[in-house]
Amino acid sequence: MRRSKPVLKAVAAVLLAGGICSIAIGAVAGCQNSTNKSKAVATNTNTNRADGLAAWDQVYSVLTHPRCINCHTATNFPQQGDDRHRHFANVVRGPEGKGVAALQCMTCHQESNADSTGVPGGHNWHLAPLSMRWQDDNGNIFSKTQLCQALIDRSKNGNMDAAALLKHHTEEPLVHWAFAPGVGIDGKARTLPPLTHQQLVEATRKWVEAGMPCP
Numbered sequence: 001m002r003r004s005k006p007v008l009k010a011v012a013a014v015l016l017a018g019g020i021c022s023i024a025i026g027a028v029a030g031c032q033n034s035t036n037k038s039k040a041v042a043t044n045t046n047t048n049r050a051d052g053l054a055a056w057d058q059v060y061s062v063l064t065h066p067r068c069i070n071c072h073t074a075t076n077f078p079q080q081g082d083d084r085h086r087h088f089a090n091v092v093r094g095p096e097g098k099g100v101a102a103l104q105c106m107t108c109h110q111e112s113n114a115d116s117t118g119v120p121g122g123h124n125w126h127l128a129p130l131s132m133r134w135q136d137d138n139g140n141i142f143s144k145t146q147l148c149q150a151l152i153d154r155s156k157n158g159n160m161d162a163a164a165l166l167k168h169h170t171e172e173p174l175v176h177w178a179f180a181p182g183v184g185i186d187g188k189a190r191t192l193p194p195l196t197h198q199q200l201v202e203a204t205r206k207w208v209e210a211g212m213p214c215p
Contacts, residue, residue, distance in 0.1 A: 052210025056148060058195060058203035059169075063134060063151075064141050065193040067178035071127050072134040078127050081184075082191055084139070097127035113182030120190075122177035131156050148214035162208045169204045 062068060070079040078087045094100040099107070109125035134142050134150065142150065150156045151165070160168060169175055179197040181190040195203065207213075 048210045049213045052207050052213040053215060055203045055206035055210065056144065056213065056215070059200065059207055060144050060147060062178075062193040062195050062200050062203075063147060065178070065191075067181055067190070067193055068175075069134055069141060071174070072132055073127065073139075074130065074133040074135045074137050075139065093127050093130075097129055098125075113180075115183050118183055118185030118187070120177065120182055123173040125174070129158070132158060145215045148212075152212050152214070162212060166201070166204050166208050170201050175200075 063072075066079075066082045066084055070081075070084055073079055075086075076093045077091055078093075079085060080087050089103065091103055091105075092100055094104070099105045105125045105127075108119050110119075110121040111123055112121045113119070114121060132150075134147050136142070141147075154160065157165065176197060178193055181192070183189050193200070
């Protein structure tokens with residue numbers, strides 16, 4: 001049976017309208033899905049950054065503790081004690097951060113703590129290079145932002161990438177020493193950083209995995 005042209009046109013119009021409607025609905029759904037995915041990615045990114053900054057707060061609390069900051073000075077000498085006073089006997093940095101002739105660090109600081117005398121010790125005892133200083137010229141500790149930026153700057157951190165920084169916090173003997181610093185000359189145990197070594201490593205890992213965000 002042959003349909004008249006007006007009827008065919010009407011059917012085509014309905015089908016076309018239905019097709020356009022379906023396409024439009026699909027497009028809207030697609031846009032909604034895309035928007036939802038974008039929101040999810042943004043939320044995940046924000047969460048990662050928030051987690052990373054929280055982890056950085058923990059790392060910062062250790063790096064700025066006297067057990068660490070006393071050797072990351074901006075001065076020509078190491079510091080001592082919780083009050084961060086100048087090292088006795090006029091000890092100075094020297095060309096490699098290991099003191100000068102007759103007053104080299106390893107003259108007194110052996111491979112392990114000497115609790116009988118109160119002299120701390122650890123492998124390859126030395127000052128951190130000036131490029132790795134965490135204080136300003138007046139001895140003021142860097143802010144969270146300043147220290148973070150210094151720590152991720154490979155021209156200031158010993159050319160360490162994220163993996164190397166994590167490895168440093170995990171394996172470096174002098175980092176380990178900070179959590180087992182022995183006793184002072186008065187026979188009293190030196191204060192410890194606010195985290196355990198394992199907690200520092202975990203906080204560093206979370207910060208690294210979040211992209212090492214800075215405040």
